[in-house]
Amino acid sequence: MSDRAEEMPPQVAVLDAESAFPARALGARGDETDEVLELARGGLRQDTFLRSFRHNVLGMVGLGILVAIVLFSFVGPLLYHSDQLHANISLTNLGPGKGRPLGTDANGFDILGRLMVGGQVSVEVGLAVAVMATTFGALWGGLSGFTGGVLDAVLMRIVDVFISVPAIFVLIFLATAFRPSLVVIMLALAFLAWLTPARLVRGETLSLRTREFVDAARIVGRPRRGIVVRHILPNTFGTIAVNATFQMADAIINLAALSFLGFGPPPPVVTWGGMLSQGTTYLLDGYWWEVYPVLLLLTITVLSINFLGDALAETLDARLRSK
């Protein structure tokens, strides 16, 4: 087998360095039919993708905001120093003023610094949950869709069962049953989040498994697992990537909701939901700085990720349409 993908010029490289698109996938396997080559070349070039993405205004706005939030959360504390470990009860619930641009909360913590620390947790949880849920869900859905038959039915019924249980109930149950550390919450959120990518990838796989390049892989004797991992899943990248962004946004919202309801990670872990919960306690008392900044930040973070996901979907969809 020749390896045409390896021969592809860099500009033909697809998004995923390993094998994100049919071209790379097929090329790596060396399926040398004209049709396959055509399909491979039909893959979106990186520059084409980026050009297309750059023209998506909402996508660029979302990306810009997200980058800003990441910088705010992770670089901000290096530039703006505040003690988020030691409460200062002589400074409780102070409004914005000199040295405390966004005021202080009920424990005397600086709100601006707290937003940064809370942002770190949100981004970390969002990313971790998106990666865990998407990876597991994609593998589950890929196996289910590709295998078909009884195994498919069993795997999908399991998904159906889990998806029919109210997520908030499960989250609260898990947070109550286990001490809600950050790791526990990540696992709990991922436990609920993998169901959607499993369904999506399974649907994609049902379509992909009848494609010629999959047949070709079968014919050359590729094992099932290899076909799923090397051929099917890479071709669902678009779906997975778009879904992952939404998973991240959902995880951030769910973390905030759990924390708001008092089931989030305990202090001293800072979460935006926990800040919001504490702030709303005093909503009627005029301590707006304890509510609106965090609410705004939470909203625009989730919005930016959704913009990014939508833009990604549109860009990839355009690629598919162009094929």
Add this chain to the structure above:
Amino acid sequence: MSPMPAQATRLVRSRPKPAREGRRPIRSLRAPMAAAAALLLGAVLTACAGPATVSSKGGRPIEGGTAYFAEQPLTPPTYIFPLISGAYFTTENTSYFQTLMYTPLYWFGDKGNPSVDYSLSIGNKPVFSDNNRVVTITLKHWVWSDGETVSARDVIFWINLLKANEADWASYVPGGFPDNVQSATALNSSTVRLQLDASYNPTWYTYNELSQITPLPIAWDRSSLSQPVPSASASNLPDTTKSGAHAVYNFLNAQAKALAGYPSSPIWSVVDGAWKLTGLTSAGMATFVPNPKYSGPDKPHLAKLVELPYTSAESELSVLRASSSTGGPGSSGQQVSVGYVPDNDVPQASTLESQGYHLVKWFPYQFDYFEPNFNNPKVGPILRQLYFRQAFQHLVNQEGWIHAYYFGLAVPTYSPVPAQPKNPYADANASSNPYPYSIPAAKSLLSAHGWKVVPNGLTTCVRPGTAANECGAGISAGKGLSFTLMYPSGLSYTDGAMVDLQSVAKEVGIEISLDQVTPTTIASTILSCSSNQSACSWQLGQYGAGWLFTPDHYPTGEEIFQTGALGNVNNYSNSKADALIKATTTASAANEQSALNAYADYLRLQLPNFWQPSPGTLVTLQSNLHGFSPNAYGFISPEEWYFTKG
């Protein structure tokens, strides 16, 4: 006596909790507030709200009008029979509902003072004789609404029912009342004599034992509605035998569970209190009208009293803000005549005041604390060290917490016999803090006892052993000061205080993992236990409830600090403390105060619990409602309320 079901017995705010065996600490809820706002508010409250002993009186009463009383969120009245089990023992059922209709033998809470008020009581001051082994109680002439006299037989009826069904009495403690009554005799229609099994402190016996008696009408002495109403003069009534008393209790208990039938019940309509129930909705709205045959000194001025249910404290506040701050005859629309400011909305006080409401601070007679589990297998050996408890208490910034988290509406706890509200039981030491907030003091204590203090790290034991400068028995080298502290959700001031404690403890290398759980989980977890039981895994526990002295009103510690007491959920055991507690219950009248002082002064230094601020309540009154007087034990007396011209 025993621990009480954890629930708040505050004047207008309570925290319902699942009942458990015996009596439990009762708790009040308060909230934090801004530092700056606290100062401002303090000035406002100082001007507008008096101490608990101040009653809101003024103007010429107008007869009539409807007063609306705000119930605590989601705690409607659910049980009318005064012989109440732990499952129903809530403030709403006892202090806001039953006592309006069925007057206890002795009324406690004398215009805000934590003492008995004989003028409002059915019984005269009890007479103790035979070296305090005999109690003679004479009754004033009170009548039931059916015309019968409240008699000595009615007191015996209560005692008979209690003796036969003591396990169903929320305040029952083995060996306590009525076990310590060898015989109860009605000498005549107005005199009861109790022969006790030992000599008891008269004050203690009056405040903590006789306080539990509520005379019951003989009209209730039957086991079915179809039976004729018994006559008070009849002999061989069912309650005189144990089986008969069982049957009567079962009948009354069943009737008490039929809430819809309360207003029309031939049982519950026989009252001796100031009020008769005329309506009770499924949501918990209770409507009362005056009992025309009420024998007490203060006849109701109001035409009607309505207790209003709320689903949340915020909804009550919304009604307060949206409705008229004046009431009385002719007023209409939704209103709250006697309400409360939710814990976290105390900064709203000035707004409510500008609306016209009068605000009254109320502090119950209680102390507040959080608990170390002395039997926890991991940290019990550390918690049993007095020097460690002293160091830890030095980290509790009570004054700071009151300022930052309680909006100034709390009093510090320095003693199990609290100094506030003003009372005759606390000595001067109760007002001074033996372990003031001091991180250096905490560090010093730990260092002096073999610990390597690592600020912002983990302090570890480097000198194991039992010598005076070593860590103590059961603590091995390298053992770290790391604890889990469980506390209930839903209390904003506790949220803040526990975060502060966590961060302060870190400065002396004590790691505290905060574990916020539901109040239900707290109630089912913080239980007395042996170190080999899995139930003993809790380490530090914040009950979310202080210890309110009701229905045992004398501030002794036999229910909470005595070895094996039901309220001693953290397994404290100290033989000297036990002896001092015993002395408070058995001292002669001449020695009772010295015995109480000795107990209080020892326990306050021994730290069987960690003391923390005891919260109060900010009561709202319509501007033309008067006669309201905060009761130190949590009762209400709407018969004293009246409207003036708005």
